[in-house]
Amino acid sequence: MRLAKWFAPAGKRPYYRGATSARRSKQTRCFDIEALEPRALLATTASTGMPLLVKLDTLSPASLTAWLADKGVEVSSTGLPQVMAVSGPDSTLTGMASWLGGTSGLGYVERESTLTIDQASNDPSYMSGSMWGLSGAKGINAASAWDVTTGSTSVVVADIDTGADYNHPDLYENIWINNAEIPASRLKNLKDVDGDGRITFYDLNYAAPDGTRPNQGAGRITDINGDGRIDASDILAPMQKNPDGSDSGLGGWADGVSQDGDTAHVDDLVGWNFLNNTNNPFDDNGHGTHTAGTIGAMGSNGVGVTGVNWKVQIMPLKFLDARLGGTSTAAAKALLYASDHGAKVSNNSYGGSGGITLQNAIAYAASKGSIFVAAAGNSGANTDTTPFYPAAYSNDNIISVAAISSSGARASYSNYGATTVDIGAPGDGILSTYPNSRYATLSGTSMAAPHVTGTVALLLAAHPTWTYSQVIKQVLSTATPNSSLAGKTVTGGILNAGAALSSGSAGATASPSASCSFVGTNTIAQGNWAGAFGSDGRAIARVSPAYPSYATVGVLGSSLWTWAGPTTDPRALSTTGTTPDSRIASCWYNGTSFTIDVNITDGKSHPASLYLVDWDSTSRSEKVQVVDAASGAVLDTRTTSSFHSGTYLTWNLSGHVRFVVSRIGGDNAVVSGLFFG
Template identity: 45%
Template sequence: MTQPKPQPSRDARSRRPKTQTILHLEALEDRTLLSVAAPVPIPLASAPYDSSHVLVRFRTEAAPAIHIHGASLGQSLDLVSGLYEVNLTGLSVANALTEFRADPRVLSAEADYLVSAAGTPNDPYFGSQYGLQNTGQSGGVAGVDIRAVQAWDVTSSASKVIVSLIDTGVDYNHQDLYQNIWINQAEIPKSRLKNLVDVFGDGYISFRDLNATINQGAGKITDVNGDGRIDAADILAPMIRDAQGNDTGQGGWAYVGNTQDGDTAHPNDFVGWNFASNNNQPFDDNGHGTNVAGILGATGNNGVGVAGVDWQVQLQAIKAFGSNGFSTIGNVVAAIGYSVKHGAKISNNSWAYRAPSYSLFTAITSARAAGQIFVVAAGNNNNPDPDYPANYSGQLDNIVAVTAVDRSGNLGPNANYGANSVALGAPGVDIVSTAPGGGYSSYTGTSQATPFVTGVLALVWNQHPDWTYKQVIAQVLSTTTPLASLNGKTITGGIVNAAAALGAGSNGGGHHVPGPTPHVLTAVFSGPDAHSLNRILLTFDQAIDPNTLTQANFSLFNPSNQSIFLSFTPSSDGLRLELDFPVQTAPGNYTLGLNAGVHDANGDALAPFSRAFAVVALPSNTFTSAGPTPIPNQGTFFSTINVDRDLPIASLNVVLNIAYPADGDLLIHLQAPDGTDILLVNQRGGSGSNFVNTVLDGNARTSIRFASAPFAGSFQPETPLSTFAGKNARGVWKLWVVDLRTGRAGVLNSWSLVITPRVVSPSNTAGVSGEKAAPPAVNHSNQARVAAVDAVFLSEKAIHDWRNSLLPTGWPFHGDHSTDRWL
């Protein structure tokens, strides 16, 4: 069956016509630099400033004559003795400050930084950007916004964070975007890099640096496309080389075979890559990607167009979708791989599709291993079950799924949601942003909500560069603004709050919180078998202070609301906690509670946590093995269950309880009394450990292929259990377990068969498999029928022959247990 194609998640009907007004900047004057070393400018702060003049204070009240080319004396600022505006013509602020600060007649020289009330930018369309500041304009509800203005009082910069935009591309020459386009530092030709200056002192060469006069001219870069600024088109232009292939210092930076960064598949990838056309020009020919880019990272307070959530950021342009808005799984997977390889800490994914993909799941898993946050749109189908890859959020903790709200705080039209899968909301209806060709347009969809969240995550990570992806996500999700329309429809029940995430107004009016709020990440309940409970394993996103682990801060109640005494065993790193207690077998809900008295190592209070777990009485027609039985090291054995009655099978589930340190080493098969054998679990879970009351159910929502260890819950097995439908369950069933790797030990604690019998019509005298039909069996006990376990250990040759007998024709098996996977 053809894999459904991913589509950018927006409603095409909500897309407004693009305006084509092109705003040109005044052309920069080319300067011919002397061959002698020029003075290096002192770095400027990243805040915006007026480039037409600088503020200079002279040692004498009367200003001396100025002999710096391009500088002339302006008005005196009488309040401060000797302070003047010095007008600049053809001279950059950075160069002017270098010259004046070297003059012994000068007390101080500084840029004239722009000041605005409460961080409000001067971008002309800012009043239409209700998502950043909602004053009730156009019939909205005041305050339904991301608190951007308050956040910008703390910081508006994410300049050290690379954010990949996996979309239809970006208009990287747009006047509101060009300065924030990422430059692949490792691909800059050495012949040019040696002449460039990091003007802003942030550790890399940016387009803001390249637009400083000191970085323009022969041997550096010039305005190749003549649009009055240095943008991506200029550096993507061909380098002019002489007959011997040497750089003449003219033209752009691209030349045949330039793969200085070691990525030979993507030559001259200065700003990203176009996977739709397989070239180094990820330009947007659709409009969707440029709209998303502007929401996230349009330059703020520059007097042009709109403001992004991040006024400074590194936008890595990755075009995976064509002009028609469609892509393939292959292109998307390649795009994710590129973003990880080239240092993106966050990827924005404003696209969705309805079917699961193992390849995509694996790619996002690899991104998680690299520490990348994967922000994704929930989709636009008015569905309580989000599209993929948002649907993977329960399995992959680096995924942040986002839904949309309108200017009044209502759930967006057609926006998907999910109480246990979609993390939070953001503005996503009628969002004004940048458009290809220098214009501006409005879009609607969860695609537009997604970059608001991505931008806030980038601000937080820039503020706390030493944090892990889990800490950054936890900080943003723990500081949302509650919204009635999202209550019960998202995990947090709120809209992203940039100001709160950055700690604006907290800690006695300071701009920082000591650290993110610690959270419980997982709670795994387990017991000696599938119908009892004596242990809970908790994991945290911050190291927990063991001194705060007391009975007063924990509670566990049985179904009769009686308290159960707990003992605590924290891990050495403080990230895991084992809670042990006497075996509980009474059916019903057991409720665990943790309060804010538990603190992390930094003294931050744990977010309150509560989780219920149901111990289920053993149903009739449930058969459980005896145990436990050791799993032989790199060996094979089978355990048996004897079903002692005639049961025509309508459906069958298998429950596993296995303690093993690396589930990816195990093959598990089930063999019926008539010899029918199916593959249940095929080396899934990697280095994750344990099967904890794992139910293999053909009607489960998630396949074991796409799940993560520890496996706790219900999953579809590798092969449909419906294979056994219609068979008679009477006889000996065998569960085969193969340990494919040496050096690890484990235990099969128990396994169970849960059989739902087929109803046989009284008039039907034909039995299952030709036998006479037996009357329905009556089970007077809720206890499991326990059969003896035959632990059979096989020779190496027998193991090899048995494996090969199970493989369908054409399936590869080369004996490398650490790498082969049967899919």
């Protein structure tokens, strides 16, 4: 979890009118999945005909469709909340992007992004040699971690990739089963053999000492594909029904009926395929099977390799096709699915240029307490200056991972960044599972990320009540210092799973590491902050920030909005605090809530003020909570309403805190400025 940088570029045009966004229209981007071997990053190019993604605010889907009816385009749902796709000729969409965002009732408008990978020349090697990433001198010290725990079936890990070979002899028992989707006619006959509170493939394959298998047979499940075990192919097989439509007790569990009420994902028994919108996330490439094996190939089973977790529930979510092509919309939908279905960590070995659709999905995952582990990229670039997304987003639930080789040095192809890449992990020459009962040695930050994902899963198994902030802190604070990563990553170190699991509860400190005391409100100064606020530094929405040396700031999960700029209205913030000065009526906002991350790094207490002004009405109300970033403890809560004339809220702060700004009444939660001193 790096100290997030302010995400508020100034001077970008056009600004959008409408209550939920002021993001500028973006040209089509090209993303990369992390290479299977070191290679150059694909260049960013325009993708012909990729649709516009339009976030609705007050405008309805029907109204948008009617308004664009004569424009030669087609409007359809993306499956993401309030996000519509506008498809048509590329030239039409290019011209439409700028003025569509100026429509009242709409939020952001951006071009759909493509996610892809360029295949490297890499003939996979089969099982041979040692797994240096787990046990080598420069590995993650997995053996010490396993002294604490080897994993748990209570932990669900989403692998957002090309899917997985869920029948692999080294993976099949660690594939997630969506218990809420098991048909009632079968569930009533199944036994939770190991008492973990769920039906897993361990239960379905259990053999009693007398040789009986209590979860196999008519009315339960049988080995339909004939491979000698119960795996995902068996339960995904169609249920055989009687003439009256009732369950005959034969066949699989796919009955065409949503058991859990999620009608968008019927029979999602082991995950989902977001390419074809089916319940079959089988891997037709190999990339996803490889990352899955590093996270959780079955351990101590006498077969092949072992993962960081010996036991875990891997949820394969396929959004990339056999040629490794996919979209940011599909990735976002997969992440929302994972967050809604209990995954507390996701592995994301892909990336490229940015977009608000995927970033919003990552923020949603954070709201569900889920950690987003991302590959840092393979172009050997400094992502502080050349961002690689999603790893370089400022969301505080992201862990960005660089690759190291068996010598302990950063791999030459691995991206780095003192503020945008968090930690290094083994990524070069990594042996793991591969489709069709095979094993392969692959390289890249794609292979480094699942080592971190697996370690996060071990921590969640050992400390199920920890928040995502606590888990991330534990991973990063126990990294082994490494000279090749010093000044190149936030931690300057390599993942040490053994230290993370055995070093006590560094991530779960009971006492807050930050403090705050509320000073008071000011409704007199309005936009005239100079002399009253900001003597040390400030950040104003849509204006380049000027931070004090003791503070690092980031805005997470918000959009930018400009009502008027320049303006003479005294409620608008002056941009420099001098006289005379231009003023701007702008804000960060979100329809539900967003976060301003503030880290006071000098060990002292300093005044910090938020400026709230409502330009739309006199009825807006919102809540501001000050939260300890490490422990998640709420240090202070303020509720403000009818701040049409402008209100400053001031606290004395020390340490690392987050302002969580939540809408109570009115259209959006808003903040126009942050001031220090």
